[in-house]
Amino acid sequence: MSATSHQQAVGRSIEVRGVVQGVGFRPHVARLAARHRIAGEVGNDELSVFIEAEGTAAELDAFVAALTAELPPLAVVLDVRVTERAVLGASGFRIVPSRHRAGARTLVPPDVAVCDDCLAELRDPGDRRYRHAFITCTNCGPRFTIITDLPYDRPATTMRDFPLCRACEAEYADPADRRHHAQPLSCHVCGPRLWWEPTAGPDADSVVLGDDEVLALAQGMLAAGRIVAVKGVGGFHLACDATSESAVRLLRERKRRPHKPLAVMAKDVGTARRVVEVSPAAEAALLQPSRPIVLLPRRDGSPLAATVAGNLDEIGVMLPYAPLHHLLFEPVPGREGPVAPALLVMTSGNLADEPLAFTNDDARARLARIADGFLMHDREIAVPCEDSVVTIQDEAGQAEVPVRRSRGYAPLPVALDHPVVSTGPTVLAVGAEVKNTFCLVREDLAFVSAHIGDMGSLESQVAFGRSVDQLVRLRDAETELVVADLHPGYATRRWAEDYCATLGRPLITVQHHHAHLAALLVDRYRVGTPVLGVTYDGTGYGCDRQIWGGEVLSMGEDLATFERAGHLAPLVLPGGEAAVRNPFRTALALLAAAGAGEDWTPEDVPPAEVALVRSQLASGTGCVTTTSAGRLFDGVAALLGVRQRVGYEAQAAVELEMLARRARRTTPVEMAVADGLVDWRPAVRDIVAGLARGADRGALAKGFHLALAAATAGLVVTEAEHRQVGMVGLTGGVFANRVLTAALRQHLTTAGLEVLTHRRVPCNDAGLALGQAAIGRAIAAREKGVR
């Protein structure tokens, strides 16, 4: 072919789906078209932008790549579909009017942090929204949390209670205004108000009005070491001075949360730098419109109270995202009072494992014993949404890894691109028991809910049902199939059984780790590619009714079935749940199985308790067998003296990883692989021997991590050869462990295998529902084929 045919024009139809309405996407496309010398047109409907483009193949390739590489701030792209078409000889590039697609529903956008333009007005004494705590525009503000119905118009939001004043109405109607069609728009005249409510004392009934009065009061309380319940975007926060040891202690005591680390809100990036190391990637993550909590390395000599994150070397930090947060940090003009602390603990407004309080009445009922006062407002929250959490992992070739996907991300869908899962019944998958989220699949989009939390309490179950109703209504969906975990004891499974019985819908149950692996494949658009999945987590109900958690699963092209290709050698949990709370029990079981360390005694555990566990192990009474990797980490953590009892899930494992991460040396530890089993017993013996000769505990912790990675890789590489599989997925909560993940990735990549880890949904149980839903679709497709 000649050089001229290389220059020949070709035609392509391009469809970009996602949040592409009202975010400046069409002008963005037009600019890129001009830059890349593309002719044609762009238009949109409820869910997509359509582009008819003509140019040379090279120009079109560059244009398509640029479409998603440089997005307008609030645009979110789910997928881009390109099809070749005939050349029509278009010239120029134009924006054509929107068209309506029958049955299509606009995506509900997630909540977005206040934008720079609005912030500038917030601080401008000459602006009519100077210090307006609810300032917002088309480019920023609450969305998902205030929407009650679709289409997304003001009457379908909780702003319906605030009729626009004339000035606001004029802005709303003006196509040239930044607030044109900004649904949550308001001002001092027509918008919501702040007030202060004390919770105790002689003034308990005296409500304080006046925004600045209220802010000054709240700042004074915080500066004095008191606890303030602040109504935010997705619910209430409990706030206190993060540099005050006594304030943080008081909060922990009243919230009944003695150990779990607390999130911190820093006034700005500069303040955040005093507390944590902020790399360029971390800064970008902190400042993105979703404003998640970012887990970052703690700085030595940080002014934070020691009790904020205990002995952990990482702190969860976020920046202000609501205008109210900015006002809370900034001095109230003309007031002498104390300045608010620049670092605030901002933790979910709830008691221990209960759901987040998000209505004023609920907050009054549940938070009055924790907070000294309420910073209230009258903009209703339609749907609760906790802060999201991410970590930064540069080595995986990407910056951000989700830990909790909630405010700022929910309810953005994940697109299902493989035919096996992209069509079929509308599926509701109810998720797991802890870190619960659920997932609704309609057409080819999977909507993963905001974080619901632990399903142990009745309140959580009520919150769950309410959130399901809301999402089903917003998506105008009729659930046709329900998917739950195989575990007969899960509250979510019982909820699903009741739901299905009431509505007459079929219920499918799916094995826990099967769902984890499916979630990973959907997350990475790899459904249909044969895979070996290393699924390491706490616990999941196995197909053999044992507790699994250290499996290697093999899955072919069909998502509906899997095979257990290997697993950790089983270990014994003396006392089941008691062993989960008391890792020393598991340590004693590991020692007994390995025939080592008969004289090992856990620190600060009464000898009688140790003796009881030993006799339990000898008789097998109350002992549960499991292949859980999480429990193996617990046991080794106890053995290395990291922690004998835990105050929250995975505490011992997290601290063991920290010890390994900080270790300067590695003490070699062995683990064996035979017949599809990873045998950890040699490692236990090595650790006992190491401790006996006074080896460094960190070096042993590191050795354990590397040994598990090497043994797992050994098993996986053998199975991959045997099964002719080239791709390995790492999923389950244990893969939050970066030392293990990095070492395992290294081994597998060196062996020529492709390694998949999560990017869009968490590797922990919060990602489970997505996998359940996809498997539901695959099973439905299979049954249809049989019929």
Ligand SMILES: [Zn+2]
């Ligand atoms: Zn704005």
Ligand SMILES: [Zn+2]
């Ligand atoms: Zn107004």
